Amino acid sequence: MSVNGQGKKLVENTDYTVSYSRLTIRSTKLKTIGKGALQNINAKATVQAPKSKIKLYQKKLKGKGQKKTVKLIAFKK
Numbered sequence: 001m002s003v004n005g006q007g008k009k010l011v012e013n014t015d016y017t018v019s020y021s022r023l024t025i026r027s028t029k030l031k032t033i034g035k036g037a038l039q040n041i042n043a044k045a046t047v048q049a050p051k052s053k054i055k056l057y058q059k060k061l062k063g064k065g066q067k068k069t070v071k072l073i074a075f076k077k
Contacts, residue, residue, distance in 0.1 A: 039065030
């Protein structure tokens with residue numbers, strides 16, 4: 001699953017039959033994240049984000065339904 005460059009919202013995941021193992025956030029303008037947006041993400045998943053926004057997105061993603069084993073990493077160029 002991917003959030004493109006202009007995306008400003010990550011809403012709640014309504015597809016509960018799929019367990020994503022990777023989430024890529026390409027946007028540097030992400031403002032809001034739904035309460036259960038990462039509820040159905042795999043426990044061993046990785047979330048990739050722009051290097052300049054790692055700390056900010058880490059705070060915003062906290063408590064959005066994912067397990068503590070989900071990792072937030074910077075893009076690999």
